[in-house]
Amino acid sequence: MASPKMAASIVESGEDAFRKIFKYYKRRDPPPDFSAIIDFSRGAHNERVVPVKLNLANVTDEEAARVGLQPVRDWRAFGLQGYPGFLVISNPFLSGSQSFWVRQCLKTYPQKPNICNLDMHMSPSDTQDIWGKSLQSLSHPPSGRKEPKTLLEKLRWVTLGYHYNWETKTYSANHHTAFPADLHLLSLKISAACGFPGFQAEAGILNYYRSDSSLGIHVDESELDHSRPLLSLSFGQSAIFLLGGTQRQDPPVAMYMHSGDVMVMSGHSRLLYHAVPRIVPPPGGQSMLDKEGCSLSPSLHNNTVVEQVSEPDWTVCSRYIQSSRVNVTVRQVLGPGQCFPDSPSLSKRTNVEETDSYHDTPDREDMKRKRSGSTHSDSEQT
Numbered sequence: 001m002a003s004p005k006m007a008a009s010i011v012e013s014g015e016d017a018f019r020k021i022f023k024y025y026k027r028r029d030p031p032p033d034f035s036a037i038i039d040f041s042r043g044a045h046n047e048r049v050v051p052v053k054l055n056l057a058n059v060t061d062e063e064a065a066r067v068g069l070q071p072v073r074d075w076r077a078f079g080l081q082g083y084p085g086f087l088v089i090s091n092p093f094l095s096g097s098q099s100f101w102v103r104q105c106l107k108t109y110p111q112k113p114n115i116c117n118l119d120m121h122m123s124p125s126d127t128q129d130i131w132g133k134s135l136q137s138l139s140h141p142p143s144g145r146k147e148p149k150t151l152l153e154k155l156r157w158v159t160l161g162y163h164y165n166w167e168t169k170t171y172s173a174n175h176h177t178a179f180p181a182d183l184h185l186l187s188l189k190i191s192a193a194c195g196f197p198g199f200q201a202e203a204g205i206l207n208y209y210r211s212d213s214s215l216g217i218h219v220d221e222s223e224l225d226h227s228r229p230l231l232s233l234s235f236g237q238s239a240i241f242l243l244g245g246t247q248r249q250d251p252p253v254a255m256y257m258h259s260g261d262v263m264v265m266s267g268h269s270r271l272l273y274h275a276v277p278r279i280v281p282p283p284g285g286q287s288m289l290d291k292e293g294c295s296l297s298p299s300l301h302n303n304t305v306v307e308q309v310s311e312p313d314w315t316v317c318s319r320y321i322q323s324s325r326v327n328v329t330v331r332q333v334l335g336p337g338q339c340f341p342d343s344p345s346l347s348k349r350t351n352v353e354e355t356d357s358y359h360d361t362p363d364r365e366d367m368k369r370k371r372s373g374s375t376h377s378d379s380e381q382t
């Protein structure tokens with residue numbers, strides 16, 4: 001969190017505390033003070049961080065290993081005082097298995113029929129094989145010369161399952177494709193361990209962050225059933241994540257999300273404002289992912305969902321995540337037996353700051369200008 005003194009002075013001056021703190025952590029020159037940011041990888045190092053006991057009976061060791069997770073009893077799960085229902089599990093993945101999920105996010109999930117930002121201004125044939133079209137350039141070390149960006153480097157978001165409509169901020173029954181079975185199973189196991197058995201992964205939003213990307217202040221409220229948790233998985237570079245309150249003015253707490261971390265927003269915390277002002281290199285310079293590479297832990301048996309990533313694929317993935325972060329959010333949209341209303345729901349993913357983008361990067365700004373006439377505002381992720 002920004003220092004209590006800073007938070008107090010902002011509140012006293014009557015300005016929007018969340019926006020001020022967002023700008024503070026986004027600032028390049030001078031850089032912010034990182035020392036007060038909560039770091040769950042250091043355990044309960046801060047009086048606000050409390051260890052949480054998970055549901056050990058809901059997931060067997062074998063089920064966990066199938067999706068690349070450690071036995072639940074070994075997970076280090078933490079809550080935050082004052083934020084019931086908010087949970088961070090500090091990298092519960094088995095050694096080497098993150099590489100599989102990264103490969104899925106870069107190679108598999110951007111494929112059709114899933115939808116990505118590039119589809120908004122390119123033909124389906126041009127966005128057919130993002131991975132294949134980017135391979136050549138990303139398989140070699142950087143030449144030092146300025147090279148044109150690959151499609152993979154231009155990728156900003158992918159939607160899965162019920163495809164989130166960025167314009168209407170809704171999901172709909174007729175805009176749906178099959179949710180990836182592997183990610184569904186991973187989500188099912190994580191949510192069961194957190195006390196939410198029977199979670200249905202129905203919609204996914206993958207966010208691809210470059211080192212200068214950020215994600216604006218928003219609440220995820222488009223889902224029709226808010227009693228189900230929202231899961232968030234982080235891979236690659238670390239992020240500063242800001243968790244606010246139920247009111248947009250509430251000053252947020254700042255925390256790191258590192259590669260492999262799993263965050264759960266449920267209960268009271270399901271509808272809290274949040275944002276990502278900054279992507280940062282992992283403390284110590286190397287993420288767990290870099291250290292482990294793609295060699296799988298021996299505890300991964302044959303009947304796993306998680307496959308060995310080939311060396312050539314890993315070369316591309318590891319080059320990509322040297323400077324990028326991928327975040328996967330998984331959502332259950334409908335409650336048991338619930339249907340979409342006939343007219344689009346008014347409930348939506350609210351972005352409070354029209355000037356805050358989901359991905360406030362120069363690329364996105366360029367794209368926005370090109371897409372004149374669209375109803376997208378600065379608050380959209382295009």
Ligand SMILES: O=C(O)CCC(=O)C(=O)O
Pocket residue numbers: 205207215220232234239241257274276327329
């Ligand atoms: O990147 C993150 O950690 C957060 C992503 C997020 O809030 C979202 O996709 O709604």
Ligand SMILES: [Fe+2]
Pocket residue numbers: 218219220274
């Ligand atoms: Fe969100």
